[in-house]
Amino acid sequence: GAGVSQSPSNKVTEKGKDVELRCDPISGHTALYWYRQSLGQGLEFLIYFQGNSAPDKSGLPSDRFSAERTGGSVSTLTIQRTQQEDSAVYLCASSSGGYNEQFFGPGTRLTVL
Amino acid sequence: GQNIDQPTEMTATEGAIVQINCTYQTSGFNGLFWYQQHAGEAPTFLSYNVLDGLEEKGRFSSFLSRSKGYSYLLLKELQMKDSASYLCAVRGGYTGGFKTIFGAGTRLFVKA
Numbered sequence A: 001g002a003g004v005s006q007s008p009s010n011k012v013t014e015k016g017k018d019v020e021l022r023c024d025p026i027s028g029h030t031a032l033y034w035y036r037q038s039l040g041q042g043l044e045f046l047i048y049f050q051g052n053s054a055p056d057k058s059g060l061p062s063d064r065f066s067a068e069r070t071g072g073s074v075s076t077l078t079i080q081r082t083q084q085e086d087s088a089v090y091l092c093a094s095s096s097g098g099y100n101e102q103f104f105g106p107g108t109r110l111t112v113l
Numbered sequence B: 001g002q003n004i005d006q007p008t009e010m011t012a013t014e015g016a017i018v019q020i021n022c023t024y025q026t027s028g029f030n031g032l033f034w035y036q037q038h039a040g041e042a043p044t045f046l047s048y049n050v051l052d053g054l055e056e057k058g059r060f061s062s063f064l065s066r067s068k069g070y071s072y073l074l075l076k077e078l079q080m081k082d083s084a085s086y087l088c089a090v091r092g093g094y095t096g097g098f099k100t101i102f103g104a105g106t107r108l109f110v111k112a
Helices: none
Strands: A005-007 A010-013 A019-024 A031-037 A044-050 A065-069 A075-079 A088-095 A108-112 B003-005 B009-013 B018-025 B032-037 B044-049 B053-057 B060-065 B070-075 B084-091 B100-102 B106-111
Touching (some): A019 A108, A031 A075, A044 B100, A075 A088, B009 B018, B018 B106, B044 B053, B070 B084
Parallel strands (some): B009 B106
Antiparallel strands (some): A019 A075, A031 A044, A031 A088, A088 A108, B003 B018, B018 B070, B032 B084, B053 B060
């Protein structure tokens, strides 16, 4: 079946604008994760959805960042009033359960000018 | 707090064996993962350890010691295509919200 997909693959925006990044997880996967990766760095945890439980938002760097997951499937990460330091690759991953391996999407490369 | 440490870079020769170490301190423990990430690509799953001991999968093996908060990834018969970053990741326990924390990764260079 299809893997994790993300859109857009690239996004260039101006400082101060809002952006929305989309993630389509593997069908049936109950867990969904968002990470951020700056050039040459490791993965920074942002947010974790597991089934119908309240999401773990502890990794969101500021209140400009928010995410939702509708119907237990598609997720949208929203960054308001973007700043240059938000420039990074945003990776989404899903797994069939919180204990299982994560399957990553190709990422969205965000550039804030 | 939660912390995962692994070396920043390693270099090894084609055909050789290399061991990449990872130490961790997390709020609880519910499994350790190794992922491979080629430059410009998304990470892909390599191995999973939840009990102490060695898990072998082809040229790759992963070891875990929970009492020491330590794991290593062993790559045998190195090939040029093994040049990549290797990410150690730990899934925490209840107090940590069960989320998975990644280390910064070890960039492996395989030379001829």
